[in-house]
Amino acid sequence: MILDSVTLQVAALLVILVSALMYVLDTLMLKDGSPGRYWSAAYLSGCLSALCYLIGLVLPGAYIAVAIGNGVFVGATGFIWLGCLSFNGRPMRVPLIVWAAAVPAVAVAALAAGPDGGTWAGAVPFFLGNALFGALGAIETRRGAVRGRWSAGGLTVIMAIESLWFATRAVVFIASGPESDLFLAVFDTRVASLLTIVLVVAAVIVTSTLRSSESAFRGHVAARNLTVDGDGILFRDSFRGALGILLTRARAAEEDPCVVCLRIDDLRRVSMAFGPEEADAILRAFRGAARRHAPTMALVGETDTTGITVAFITTSVTDVSRVARSLRDRVVADVAALQTTVAPVVGVGVALAGQVGFDAERLIEAADAAAAEAVLTGRQPFGLA
Structure with missing residues (x-):
């Protein structure tokens, strides 16, 4: 059985949508702290990005949807990092400024190519943005209060895999182009959709566990x-x-x-x-x-x-x-x-x-x-x- 890009994108959207819905409902019921709110924003951003990419696949001329999807996808990875920072009680002003600068920059990079930019418009800033926030998130899970939770190791692995995969994807994209055999075999959109499904499910489990441990003692x-x-x-x-x-x-x-x-x-x-x-x-x-x-x-x-x-x-x-x-x-x-x-x-x-x-x-x-x-x-x- 061969799965095309549209089918995989729909599957990724459904997985992210269900995961985000469950997480956000738990957030509302638990009256969650700021880490849970950042992580909820990450999953909602993931839903929006998957929807934008689906629109871009169905309507090839919808380059604005692809640009928004790129920016929001990077924003979702950044929200995971911000949630870890908040969990550790770090100052949030500078990280929020970095996030607010990176997300529009990624979207603008795709918009700058215009309608003729194609599917891969602004791809390199998009790849590097995810690699950056993934690396920062992986590092933050090895510091402070997050490191003391056994489940944090899973989030470290998730963020490290994302950072490494996107960094390598950027290198292969620049060196060989999106039509090369290596890129199509390992870094194509279909592979990205499958990886997104796996990482989102794992991330929901880990962040739910972290949020529960953080919420248990937050009342006083x-x-x-x-x-x-x-x-x-x-x-x-x-x-x-x-x-x-x-x-x-x-x-x-x-x-x-x-x-x-x-x-x-x-x-x-x-x-x-x-x-x-x-x-x-x-x-x-x-x-x-x-x-x-x-x-x-x-x-x-x-x-x-x-x-x-x-x-x-x-x-x-x-x-x-x-x-x-x-x-x-x-x-x-x-x-x-x-x-x-x-x-x-x-x-x-x-x-x-x-x-x-x-x-x-x-x-x-x-x-x-x-x-x-x-x-x-x-x-x-x-x-x-």
């Missing part, structure tokens, strides 16, 4: 900032939110918060050499010891799987290096008490808000970088990052 900000695991350790996003509140209050009170990061050597090698049970036992002892020996009123949260961050307010008599040394020594002692086959290295890093700045991400990154360096080199400076 403090609820999201007090989510802890069984050891009483704040989850990554919760810790950053709580630390942000602490830093705001500390700056107003002219106090100097301190962040201490503990990092244990990569346990994957322990798991491969001596079994996952031993690696799990070491990790549980490490996390429990960090929580147990941290200053009583300190915030304790996870940096990632093998890292713990402790934040507390210092005074004029606080010896930060002594606190860091004592905390690391006690954690190492508790881990060593397991008498496992191998004793992994534990590194410590310290950062003061008065020197690094009253920004949660910068403080954690500075202290964690020092802890990672201590793990690699074996040198424990116990001083400031």
Whole structure:
């Protein structure tokens, strides 16, 4: 059976339409936050672009519809990126300006060719626009709060595939032209329609999962900032939110918060050499010891799987290096008490808000970088990052 371009475009339109309808209805029922609204806009834009391309296929002279379809398609990819930025709490002003400049530029590039521009009018800006926003989206899914969700890996793959495919499509288009055998076999409109169907279905599933996790705690900000695991350790996003509140209050009170990061050597090698049970036992002892020996009123949260961050307010008599040394020594002692086959290295890093700045991400990154360096080199400076 041979599927022509019109049939595949109709199929893509139906898939996108059903996906967008389901997603938008969920958005309305959940009273969604800004990430869900951006993603809803992406699927609605996908519907409009598919409809425009269908009009362009049925009516070859409708070059305006193709131009609008190009711009809106790039806009849909950009909306996925904007949703990830919003999910991570990034500043949105500059990204919105970039989006608002790129989308009309792609459409104008197709319109500039006029009625004689043909099906591929403005193709290169269209390809490159999707490649750009796809790459930005893939990068953003590996940062901040999105990275902490297991389902984000699927969105990373989706955006990376789109970016790579469109970038390669642009290169082949420029080098060989749209009538070449390679372009017709791998990058033709029919292939694009099939790829769109697959990626849209996958993206709807992933963004729905991400939106659900984001909506679950949105009703009250403090609820999201007090989510802890069984050891009483704040989850990554919760810790950053709580630390942000602490830093705001500390700056107003002219106090100097301190962040201490503990990092244990990569346990994957322990798991491969001596079994996952031993690696799990070491990790549980490490996390429990960090929580147990941290200053009583300190915030304790996870940096990632093998890292713990402790934040507390210092005074004029606080010896930060002594606190860091004592905390690391006690954690190492508790881990060593397991008498496992191998004793992994534990590194410590310290950062003061008065020197690094009253920004949660910068403080954690500075202290964690020092802890990672201590793990690699074996040198424990116990001083400031």
